[in-house]
Amino acid sequence: MSESLPEDLKRQALARAGQAPAEDGALSTLRRDSLAALQSADFPGRKSERWKYTSLHPLSDGHLQHAAQGAAPARLPVLSDYRIVMVNGHLDESQTRLPEGVSLRREAERLDGLSNPFALLNGAALNDAISLEVAPNTEVAEPLHVLMFAASDTPAHCHTRLEVLVNRGSRLTLIEHYEGHGAALTNAVTAIETRDNAQLTHYRLQSEAADSLHIGTLLFQQTGVSRIDSYQLMAGNRLRRNEVIALLDKSGAELAMNGIFVARGRTHVDNQLCVEHRVPDCTSNQIYRGLAGEKGKATLNGRIHIHRGASGTLAELSNKNLLLNPGAEINTKPELEIYNDDVKCAHGATVGQLDAAQQFYLRSRGIPAADAKRMLGLGFINELVMALPDENVAEWVRPWLAAELGQRPEAGEEAA
Amino acid sequence: MLEIRDLHAAVGGKAILKGLNLTVKPGEVHAIMGPNGSGKSTLANVLAGRDNYEITGGEALFEGKSLADLEPEERAQLGLFLAFQYPVEIPGVSNMEFLKAALEATRKAQGKEEWDSVTLLRKAREACKQVNLDAQFLKRGVNEGFSGGEKKRNEIMQMLLMEPKLALLDETDSGLDIDALQTVARGVNSLRGPERGIVLVTHYQRLLDYIVPDHVHVLSNGRIIKSGGKELALELEDKGYGWLTGEEGESA
Numbered sequence: 001m002s003e004s005l006p007e008d009l010k011r012q013a014l015a016r017a018g019q020a021p022a023e024d025g026a027l028s029t030l031r032r033d034s035l036a037a038l039q040s041a042d043f044p045g046r047k048s049e050r051w052k053y054t055s056l057h058p059l060s061d062g063h064l065q066h067a068a069q070g071a072a073p074a075r076l077p078v079l080s081d082y083r084i085v086m087v088n089g090h091l092d093e094s095q096t097r098l099p100e101g102v103s104l105r106r107e108a109e110r111l112d113g114l115s116n117p118f119a120l121l122n123g124a125a126l127n128d129a130i131s132l133e134v135a136p137n138t139e140v141a142e143p144l145h146v147l148m149f150a151a152s153d154t155p156a157h158c159h160t161r162l163e164v165l166v167n168r169g170s171r172l173t174l175i176e177h178y179e180g181h182g183a184a185l186t187n188a189v190t191a192i193e194t195r196d197n198a199q200l201t202h203y204r205l206q207s208e209a210a211d212s213l214h215i216g217t218l219l220f221q222q223t224g225v226s227r228i229d230s231y232q233l234m235a236g237n238r239l240r241r242n243e244v245i246a247l248l249d250k251s252g253a254e255l256a257m258n259g260i261f262v263a264r265g266r267t268h269v270d271n272q273l274c275v276e277h278r279v280p281d282c283t284s285n286q287i288y289r290g291l292a293g294e295k296g297k298a299t300l301n302g303r304i305h306i307h308r309g310a311s312g313t314l315a316e317l318s319n320k321n322l323l324l325n326p327g328a329e330i331n332t333k334p335e336l337e338i339y340n341d342d343v344k345c346a347h348g349a350t351v352g353q354l355d356a357a358q359q360f361y362l363r364s365r366g367i368p369a370a371d372a373k374r375m376l377g378l379g380f381i382n383e384l385v386m387a388l389p390d391e392n393v394a395e396w397v398r399p400w401l402a403a404e405l406g407q408r409p410e411a412g413e414e415a416a
Numbered sequence: 417m418l419e420i421r422d423l424h425a426a427v428g429g430k431a432i433l434k435g436l437n438l439t440v441k442p443g444e445v446h447a448i449m450g451p452n453g454s455g456k457s458t459l460a461n462v463l464a465g466r467d468n469y470e471i472t473g474g475e476a477l478f479e480g481k482s483l484a485d486l487e488p489e490e491r492a493q494l495g496l497f498l499a500f501q502y503p504v505e506i507p508g509v510s511n512m513e514f515l516k517a518a519l520e521a522t523r524k525a526q527g528k529e530e531w532d533s534v535t536l537l538r539k540a541r542e543a544c545k546q547v548n549l550d551a552q553f554l555k556r557g558v559n560e561g562f563s564g565g566e567k568k569r570n571e572i573m574q575m576l577l578m579e580p581k582l583a584l585l586d587e588t589d590s591g592l593d594i595d596a597l598q599t600v601a602r603g604v605n606s607l608r609g610p611e612r613g614i615v616l617v618t619h620y621q622r623l624l625d626y627i628v629p630d631h632v633h634v635l636s637n638g639r640i641i642k643s644g645g646k647e648l649a650l651e652l653e654d655k656g657y658g659w660l661t662g663e664e665g666e667s668a
Contacts, residue, residue, distance in 0.1 A: 379508025
């Protein structure tokens with residue numbers, strides 16, 4: 001046991017990658033290159049600035065050593081007629097229903113921009129992948145619901161891989177949705193590229209049960225003058241870490257990211273956002289709202305990097321947070337790196353508590369204290385929920401978030 | 417229905433009520449008047465159960481139960497209603513959603529029939545109309561961006577829907593123009609009935625032109641120093657509070 005946890009995890013990761021089948025035309029190149037990069041990468045310890053608020057200790061139970069094999073329930077949420085289902089990282093072909101103009105290949109190739117060790121492990125150990133392409137000048141009217149399910153009774157993991165290309169002149173609504181329970185770690189990588197005149201509405205719903213784990217890397221690359229509206233909604237769980245990287249690579253590209261994160265009980269959420277303005281005249285607008293209750297812990301680090309040549313950049317980041325009680329914790333930090341004078345960049349981050357006068361007002365009308373808290377919590381994020389453009393999604397989201405906000409601490413937690 | 421005996425109360429540790437006695441029977445309308453700082457609003461807030469308003473002596477019984485033992489929501493569920501002097505704004509929680517939660521909780525506790533959403537909406541629209549509040553206000557955040565007068569009318573609208581046994585109105589007349597005052601008064605008068613008690617806390621007599629009380633009490637320095645009929649209010653209007661509080665000042 002002289003090995004440190006980061007070293008131990010790296011050893012497990014390399015061992016896991018070594019078990020991936022050697023011959024698989026569609027994935028072998030990515031596996032080989034990812035493995036090479038993984039070999040020279042380090043898993044983070046507590047001293048790593050980017051992992052200051054997330055301990056990998058929950059992974060010390062051997063999650064990386066075993067593949068998740070839990071069964072998916074007969075009924076999974078359905079948010080659209082068009083869907084793709086992955087169970088423990090494997091495509092369930094029988095459930096695939098693609099809208100016209102969208103093609104699917106079981107391939108993956110993206111390495112550029114995905115440099116964190118978990119993303120590299122995903123690439124190195126992958127044994128299935130989804131690569132979607134929207135044909136040029138195609139307006140996909142109905143949302144495409146990609147559901148990733150993971151479950152395991154004992155510590156285990158799965159890798160999910162979703163690569164999407166929205167071609168020039170096309171429109172897509174993509175619902176990226178994670179469900180699951182038990183001691184399963186989902187190590188997810190999603191990489192999305194948008195070309196000229198493409199429009200993407202993207203949802204990332206992370207509604208796995210509180211006992212599950214998720215480490216996700218989401219990459220947007222706008223190689224064309226395009227618009228992305230991304231809505232990232234997440235409930236805390238045993239370990240939730242989301243790295244979001246946005247590369248604005250074509251002048252005129254617009255990115256809007258909205259997020260809601262809720263950490264109740266003893267759950268954890270860590271968002272690491274990085275928006276890279278690499279060319280002139282792009283716009284990014286980020287609005288995130290976070291809530292933590294009981295002993296929940298949430299983190300948001302919002303980096304905006306405006307490169308030397310990126311004049312005319314408009315970049316905004318707002319993160320408001322609400323602590324439901326004194327034991328909860330929220331860490332928020334905007335991080336601006338600006339190497340250009342000709343930019344407009346605004347940021348704001350706040351952490352507040354439930355307003356006593358508002359609570360009293362609701363209670364004075366007969367509403368029980370716990371319900372009053374739930375209503376005020378929902379009120380706090382309601383502005384973003386009301387902005388969800390697809391009613392099907394909003395209808396699913398409302399009761400989910402209400403339940404997240406209504407939950408009571410499990411027995412024994414109060415005493416702890 | 418309300419029985420207050422030798423009530424002492426402190427706000428943030430400071431003694432405000434110092435031995436207050438008041439009995440309200442069903443069907444009665446009481447007005448509690450007094451100069452600023454006499455403890456009128458404290459009384460209303462203590463009865464409703466606001467944090468930091470602490471009963472330090474004596475007792476306040478509502479329907480035979482000691483209010484000190486009840487959470488604010490339990491008081492409301494028993495039929496106590498406070499119309500706030502300064503209703504708080506709650507962005508993100510719609511007025512309708514709020515009314516639904518409030519009425520579900522109180523009607524259930526009172527063994528009244530539950531209203532389905534169609535009934536609730538109809539009743540809420542009627543109540544809005546009664547206080548001259550556009551039904552659009554039901555969709556907005558609770559009191560969010562409402563003018564002072566709209567907030568007060570929103571309070572009365574809620575009161576009409578909740579049909580409390582005892583209504584406490586804390587300076588509901590403050591900040592209202594004469595039209596709004598009459599509207600609010602009509603709303604309150606419509607609730608007058610043999611089963612219901614109403615306590616009006618007010619600084620000025622003018623509200624009492626429209627809601628005629630059965631009893632008028634003058635509160636000063638945490639105690640009721642004079643009680644009488646509706647004519648007492650007129651006397652106060654005429655003479656001010658000085659002739660009463662002056663006595664109090666000398667004896668204290």
